[in-house]
Amino acid sequence: MSSLEIKFRKTKLDSEKMKRILITGATGNVGTEVIYYLKERDNESEIIAAVRNIDSAKKSFPNFPNLLLKRFDFEDENSFNTAFKNIDVLFLLRPPHISQVDKFFKPLLASAKENGIEKVIFLSVQGVEKSKVIPHHKIEQLIIQMGFNYIFVRPSYFMQNLTTTLLPEILKNKTITLPAGKAKFNWIDIKNIGEVAAILIKSFEKYQNKAYEITGTENKSFKEVTELMSKIAGIKFSFKPINPISFYFKKRKEGVLKGFAVVMTILHFLPRLQKEPRISDDFSVITGKKTTTLKEFIEREKEKITKHKLQQT
Numbered sequence: 001m002s003s004l005e006i007k008f009r010k011t012k013l014d015s016e017k018m019k020r021i022l023i024t025g026a027t028g029n030v031g032t033e034v035i036y037y038l039k040e041r042d043n044e045s046e047i048i049a050a051v052r053n054i055d056s057a058k059k060s061f062p063n064f065p066n067l068l069l070k071r072f073d074f075e076d077e078n079s080f081n082t083a084f085k086n087i088d089v090l091f092l093l094r095p096p097h098i099s100q101v102d103k104f105f106k107p108l109l110a111s112a113k114e115n116g117i118e119k120v121i122f123l124s125v126q127g128v129e130k131s132k133v134i135p136h137h138k139i140e141q142l143i144i145q146m147g148f149n150y151i152f153v154r155p156s157y158f159m160q161n162l163t164t165t166l167l168p169e170i171l172k173n174k175t176i177t178l179p180a181g182k183a184k185f186n187w188i189d190i191k192n193i194g195e196v197a198a199i200l201i202k203s204f205e206k207y208q209n210k211a212y213e214i215t216g217t218e219n220k221s222f223k224e225v226t227e228l229m230s231k232i233a234g235i236k237f238s239f240k241p242i243n244p245i246s247f248y249f250k251k252r253k254e255g256v257l258k259g260f261a262v263v264m265t266i267l268h269f270l271p272r273l274q275k276e277p278r279i280s281d282d283f284s285v286i287t288g289k290k291t292t293t294l295k296e297f298i299e300r301e302k303e304k305i306t307k308h309k310l311q312q313t
């Protein structure tokens, strides 16, 4: 066998061998879906959930009682070494309250490197390349500078914001108050992100060293979305515009932490100053499927946004 053939066979075997995949943010919106789709499509690899609290995290995966869990805390450097041992692929996200990249992500990535991790898939955000102020921009740069093979998943605005962060106001007042004005957002279902991430991880070598924009096919304003919610749920929901400063102080008064209140304000105000989001076909090219539409999402999650009404009747 020629040396070229040996090299080819070795590369093929390397890419096919069982991978050990560590998922950070495993108990969160995206992490849970990534684990679900990885388990569904990859029997060979070992999937490990990196969690702050092993006992409480067990409850997050009732369908996967044998899922391996490892203690890992972004804010505790001592937890990195054990979590990163013998890992081939690291699925990394930035928990919403952590924005100091140098303080938290530099040591984390240095430890990943020391432990021999070569592949990092990072949950970033659409438009990150244009916005140097958001922490994801700096994290992407760090990952490249430190010489990892990388995949950047850059999703648009999560449909699930309607059923998580924005839900208390939706249930209480049937309103959504945001500094978003008439700006159009691109809406993506987190299940679509989980599904595409599982494919990217499984075939990492095929997709590596590129960024993928994962978007839905609809750009819609909050007014349009509340109208659609009203039509589907049969209850009147409305959008209440607010200026960014009042919004920030409203959130602080509600007890939202400073960093998260800033992020929420920027996230919903900036699109007013920008062009409409780009609609990408990366999801359908990679999966061969279509993304969830807003109509499908609202129909699927109708009970969550109308829970208040159901409880009263």
Ligand SMILES: NC(=O)c1ccc[n+]([C@@H]2O[C@H](COP(=O)([O-])OP(=O)(O)OC[C@H]3O[C@@H](n4cnc5c(N)ncnc54)[C@H](OP(=O)(O)O)[C@@H]3O)[C@@H](O)[C@H]2O)c1
Binding pocket: 024, 025, 026, 027, 028, 029, 030, 031, 050, 051, 052, 053, 072, 073, 074, 075, 093, 094, 095, 096, 123, 124, 125, 126, 155, 156, 157, 158, 161
């Ligand atoms: N919302 C959007 O529209 C949107 C759009 C594009 C990109 N993104 C990005 O998506 C990311 C958020 O993803 P998500 O919605 O899946 O997050 P999430 O649901 O808020 O989950 C955060 C996860 O991080 C874990 N975590 C928090 N602090 C930790 C710590 N100190 N150590 C270890 N784990 C910790 C949480 O674990 P516990 O169970 O222990 O709390 C949880 O599993 C953000 O970077 C955001 O910028 C969001």
